């Protein structure tokens with residue numbers, strides 16, 4: 001009889017999560033163009049929106065680019081959700097999910113591995129976007145602690161989107177249906193304060209945009225960076241930092257358990 | 269230590285499946301599937317499309333929960349101790365499932381690490397398997413660039429990374445050309461020489477006949493006939509089994525033209541059990 005060589009010295013879910021994070025980092029190394037495209041796409045949007053529409057946008061106390069960069073920082077977090085859905089469905093389609101499930105690795109480790117890799121992806125995305133901001137003349141004005149708080153809120157939003165993305169990916173199953181998420185990212189982005197003030201939108205649209213979790217983070221980040229905005233007077237805009245803290249917590253509380261349950265249900 | 273938890277019962281070594289049931293909505297995929305594969309032997313699970321072969325393999329390899337019945341693999345209950353089972357099995361699914369973006373070597377090391385080999389052991393074992401499966405030259409190329417046959421070999425190699433006691437092969441030669449098929453067959457035979465228990469599903473009697481000590485015929489979710497290839501042929505009776513002497517098949521012509529040796533000119537045809 002053969003005896004397995006696998007006598008695990010330390011079989012911990014943290015180590016498994018690290019192994020699975022490493023797998024995604026290897027993907028980036030294997031396909032540098034694909035990750036570069038993901039990172040540079042938001043830069044393209046900044047250049048297009050900033051210079052194409054920027055002239056027509058009158059932002060009190062600043063330029064449209066000063067308004068746009070915080071919005072794009074929030075959008076970059078949202079684009080991560082789209083990449084996550086694509087990655088999760090691709091793994092399912094290629095049978096990699098099944099193969100990992102046939103290994104002695106827990107669902108917690110699988111989700112954590114995805115989460116860590118996504119956090120690294122988010123950090124790379126923020127770095128690129130902030131560098132772009134500096135290149136086009138955007139600056140934070142309220143000091144380092146405040147700026148760090150802004151970055152914290154952005155990552156906190158991405159943390160929530162990680163679980164939404166994993167859940168949707170497991171739910172949708174195929175990369176073809178994941179395209180729906182790619183399309184839906186745009187209305188979510190436009191119906192927020194990322195690009196323009198909700199105050200300029202027709203009533204019902206403005207209401208959606210005001211309460212959009214993305215708006216909460218974009219507005220809070222503007223406030224913490226000391227960047228200009230259209231001086232919203234809604235309760236949501238005045239309490240944006242609170243909302244940018246609460247919204248991701250709510251999303252995480254809902255979607256983290258849902259994502260875990262979906263993963264466990266793959267065996268049903 | 270997670271790996272040593274619980275003591276496997278000797279009578280549960282190999283594969284023991286008892287009255288497994290699985291329902292997909294209205295459709296019954298497994299309907300009282302009972303099978304025993306003694307340790308160190310090869311069982312060919314033979315059946316037509318939709319018979320329930322993949323469903324059985326997925327339950328036995330802990331990927332799917334049965335609605336009813338019990339199963340033990342390599343000594344452990346697949347529902348209660350899936351983790352223990354996973355340390356001891358290898359699985360080659362019906363469709364190749366390796367990470368296409370990674371290289372062959374990265375795939376092997378990844379799954380070695382997920383099986384809790386040390387980084388060193390995973391690296392060594394990956395090297396061994398790449399050599400053994402003739403993939404050394406392609407080891408550092410992305411799997412997306414591999415041919416179907418190379419992918420299948422990598423798939424098989426990956427399933428052996430932990431030196432499993434029990435190996436599940438779900439139609440391992442589907443989509444392969446005859447030469448690649450014979451190559452996979454000889455690799456499976458080598459494994460059997462090392463004492464691995466194998467459950468192999470196939471739609472071809474010839475494949476089961478070539479490799480298996482024991483054949484189980486599955487239809488509509490249950491085993492309808494079981495025995496050694498010879499017993500089975502005898503049991504089914506001459507009216508069900510025709511031995512045909514005939515001209516070379518296209519397979520053999522293909523083999524001849526591509527310079528590989530042809531096997532034989534008689535084949536056994538099993539008519540569907542009614």
Ligand SMILES: Nc1ncnc2c1ncn2[C@@H]1O[C@H](COP(=O)(O)OP(=O)(O)OP(=O)(O)O)[C@@H](O)[C@H]1O
Nearest residue numbers: 292295296297315316317318319320321322323324
């Ligand atoms: N996920 C699923 N949802 C619904 N029905 C399913 C599912 N998987 C399998 N079935 C059904 O269960 C039955 C058995 O399927 P299974 O895949 O086990 O057959 P198989 O013997 O492997 O067939 P094949 O030779 O085509 O691979 C079939 O009727 C199939 O349609």
Ligand SMILES: [Mg+2]
Nearest residue numbers: 321322323362
């Ligand atoms: Mg099948």
